Amino acid sequence: MRAIRPGCCVLGVAALSMGVAHSETLPPDLREGRAVYEKWCAPCHDPGIEHPGTHALMTKYSGSPRASGIITEWKDLTPQYIRFMVRHGMSVMPHFRKTEITDSQLDALARYLSRMRPPVAP
Amino acid sequence: MRVPPGVSAAAYAKALTEFEQVVGKEWVFTTDEDLDLYRDAYSPFLNEPEERIASGALAPSSTEQVQQIVRIANKYRIPLYTISTGKNLGYGGSAPAYSGSVVLDLKRMNRILEVNEQNAYALVEPGVSYFDLYKYIQENKLKVWIDCPDPGWGSVVGNALDRGGGYTTANYRNHFDSHCGMEIVLPDGELLRTGMGAIPNSKTWQQYKSGCGPWIDGIFSQSNYGIVTKMGFWLMPEPEAYLRCTVSVPRYQDLIPLIEILNYVENSRISAGFPDIESPLLGYPPIGQLQLWIEKGPPRMSEEHVRLLKGARVGYSAELEAHGLRAGIPYWRLWLSFHGPQEVIAAQWQATQRLFARIAGAKFEVRDTVRFPLDPAKVTDYHEPELGVPSLRVFSIGARTPWNPTPSKGHMWFSPIIPRSGEAIIEANKVFSEAASSLGMPLFNSFTLPACFWERCFIFILATPVTEDPQTNRRYREGFKKLIAVGGAHGWGEYRTAPVFQQTVMDVYSYNNHSLQRFHATLKDAIDPNGILSAGRYAIWPKHLREQKS
Numbered sequence: 001m002r003a004i005r006p007g008c009c010v011l012g013v014a015a016l017s018m019g020v021a022h023s024e025t026l027p028p029d030l031r032e033g034r035a036v037y038e039k040w041c042a043p044c045h046d047p048g049i050e051h052p053g054t055h056a057l058m059t060k061y062s063g064s065p066r067a068s069g070i071i072t073e074w075k076d077l078t079p080q081y082i083r084f085m086v087r088h089g090m091s092v093m094p095h096f097r098k099t100e101i102t103d104s105q106l107d108a109l110a111r112y113l114s115r116m117r118p119p120v121a122p
Numbered sequence: 123m124r125v126p127p128g129v130s131a132a133a134y135a136k137a138l139t140e141f142e143q144v145v146g147k148e149w150v151f152t153t154d155e156d157l158d159l160y161r162d163a164y165s166p167f168l169n170e171p172e173e174r175i176a177s178g179a180l181a182p183s184s185t186e187q188v189q190q191i192v193r194i195a196n197k198y199r200i201p202l203y204t205i206s207t208g209k210n211l212g213y214g215g216s217a218p219a220y221s222g223s224v225v226l227d228l229k230r231m232n233r234i235l236e237v238n239e240q241n242a243y244a245l246v247e248p249g250v251s252y253f254d255l256y257k258y259i260q261e262n263k264l265k266v267w268i269d270c271p272d273p274g275w276g277s278v279v280g281n282a283l284d285r286g287g288g289y290t291t292a293n294y295r296n297h298f299d300s301h302c303g304m305e306i307v308l309p310d311g312e313l314l315r316t317g318m319g320a321i322p323n324s325k326t327w328q329q330y331k332s333g334c335g336p337w338i339d340g341i342f343s344q345s346n347y348g349i350v351t352k353m354g355f356w357l358m359p360e361p362e363a364y365l366r367c368t369v370s371v372p373r374y375q376d377l378i379p380l381i382e383i384l385n386y387v388e389n390s391r392i393s394a395g396f397p398d399i400e401s402p403l404l405g406y407p408p409i410g411q412l413q414l415w416i417e418k419g420p421p422r423m424s425e426e427h428v429r430l431l432k433g434a435r436v437g438y439s440a441e442l443e444a445h446g447l448r449a450g451i452p453y454w455r456l457w458l459s460f461h462g463p464q465e466v467i468a469a470q471w472q473a474t475q476r477l478f479a480r481i482a483g484a485k486f487e488v489r490d491t492v493r494f495p496l497d498p499a500k501v502t503d504y505h506e507p508e509l510g511v512p513s514l515r516v517f518s519i520g521a522r523t524p525w526n527p528t529p530s531k532g533h534m535w536f537s538p539i540i541p542r543s544g545e546a547i548i549e550a551n552k553v554f555s556e557a558a559s560s561l562g563m564p565l566f567n568s569f570t571l572p573a574c575f576w577e578r579c580f581i582f583i584l585a586t587p588v589t590e591d592p593q594t595n596r597r598y599r600e601g602f603k604k605l606i607a608v609g610g611a612h613g614w615g616e617y618r619t620a621p622v623f624q625q626t627v628m629d630v631y632s633y634n635n636h637s638l639q640r641f642h643a644t645l646k647d648a649i650d651p652n653g654i655l656s657a658g659r660y661a662i663w664p665k666h667l668r669e670q671k672s
Binding site: 039043044048049050051052053055056059060087089091092093094095096097098099100 | 149151156158159160161163164179181207208209211215216227229230253274275413417418502513514515517518519520521522523524527529530531532533
């Protein structure tokens with residue numbers, strides 16, 4: 001008999017990050033954000049038109065620097081914009097509650113998704 | 123600060139202090155900013171005064187905390203509204219049915235308590251999503267499948283309690299039917315376990331559903347008699363192989379024997395996979411390929427074909443049928459799937475062909491043979507939930523694509539249960555297309571084919587968009603209610619609906635002067651005399667609110 005009885009398998013973002021290969025090459029301060037992305041954003045926003053968020057953004061931003069529709073590659077995302085989108089949603093994307101993505105996880109996500117932004121000149 | 127209806131600000135303040143002592147200040151939400159996150163993202167009342175909103179939200183992490191919250195709510199008469207993952211989009215989302223209730227958000231109760239591979243079952247808490255359970259099974263290399271609906275972030279418990287459906291085999295697609303055992307916090311804070319779970323130290327809670335004596339699990343679905351804090355589910359052993367085949371038939375009237383034979387084939391378990399009906403001639407996709415049509419655009423049709431389609435009535439014209447026969451385009455195509463050892467499913471497919479061969483001109487094709495485990499890179503070639511794989515791909519419906527430049531804000535599902543017959547499909551199309559047309563509802567292109575989630579009935583599913591324009595939403599809401607009544611007049615009722623429409627739907631279930639609704643009220647008064655749990659859910663109101671309404 002093969003039965004798994006873990007007692008308490010508490011599912012959390014930190015645990016999920018272990019399975020994310022990309023996170024291994026990321027600086028430590030971006031790994032939690034990447035894990036939040038993988039859990040909550042990737043099913044709609046990973047590359048490919050089979051991801052409805054990516055397909056919608058490809059369509060919306062056709063011909064612009066955002067034309068790939070792939071938010072992890074965009075270079076103009078600010079932390080404020082990410083926080084706003086997660087808490088307000090857009091079109092068929094709903095907003096996310098703090099029991100889903102806590103404020104600190106959202107900060108980590110915002111840092112991760114805005115990492116491609118060029119540094120602002122002093 | 124918002125205050126629930128019927129509660130004084132002082133009493134609410136005391137209750138909040140006690141709630142904070144139970145769950146911690148961090149998990150009691152009272153600011154507008156936090157409570158706006160409990161709005162229904164797809165509310166048909168978007169930005170209108172009637173939109174249902176929360177006065178507060180509490181997020182416990184254990185059954186014991188739920189018990190304490192319920193006792194405090196009784197003390198101060200605080201109306202609570204329970205959600206699990208809060209992702210029941212199209213059916214109310216995370217907003218309360220009774221506006222101003224305090225949402226009891228169970229998302230933090232996300233423990234997978236057991237997955238048993240040998241006897242294929244699981245025991246989970248309400249915050250566990252299909253993604254969570256699938257990931258757990260994959261990481262532990264367990265040879266079992268889940269059955270999931272299209273949106274994978276939904277709660278395994280919540281979807282079953284709202285009586286949702288999925289896409290694998292007939293034994294598992296009805297998520298409430300495939301549950302086995304519940305743990306429930308009753309409105310007075312008492313803890314109850316159903317089925318074999320009522321035996322202390324039970325060895326078979328997830329193995330035998332009904333225990334002994336009245337089987338009461340059903341009253342905790344689509345209701346407000348308790349808070350389910352644990353629920354067991356039967357899982358499907360991973361099949362060795364999967365065979366997907368089609369039966370295509372050429373004529374309009376072939377729909378009738380096609381469904382008759384499907385019923386025999388499915389009810390006999392010759393084919394147990396999700397049956398999916400398509401009309402190549404009418405340009406109506408099978409559900410399993412809807413996402414491909416949305417992602418890549420629908421297949422091109424000749425100008426002649428498009429012209430003939432416009433002239434069809436209830437999906438038929440003699441010219442259109444003749445065109446299909448000339449061009450070799452089937453009127454109907456039934457997708458069937460088989461799961462099991464290869465030699466078994468090959469024999470099942472052989473028997474299936476023999477049975478359908480009595481329809482003149484029937485053509486048979488094998489579309490796919492899959493051996494498991496499936497290469498993960500190939501999963502997106504399929505409608506993932508048919509292979510027990512959760513996804514969010516369904517959100518392409520209504521989202522922006524090159525073929526849909528104006529995305530919607532959400533949708534509400536009109537979904538009456540109709541009989542499993544070709545005649546019923548045709549009648550429902552006639553009735554609802556005429557009604558929708560007269561109501562200005564954007565529901566129909568030419569013909570709609572039903573979903574075969576469950577045995578012995580069809581669900582006739584139509585999506586109605588939610589827009590940013592209140593006037594349009596108002597028109598759609600009123601039309602939606604009239605469609606519910608039209609369905610009721612024909613003996614058809616919704617299987618599930620959003621809180622906005624629950625009273626209208628339950629009014630259709632009116633046999634013997636609404637004896638069912640009256641019984642629900644009797645139960646409510648007996649089980650929850652203070653009326654603190656999820657008032658209004660599926661039109662079950664506590665006594666004091668029934669009196670206010672009358």
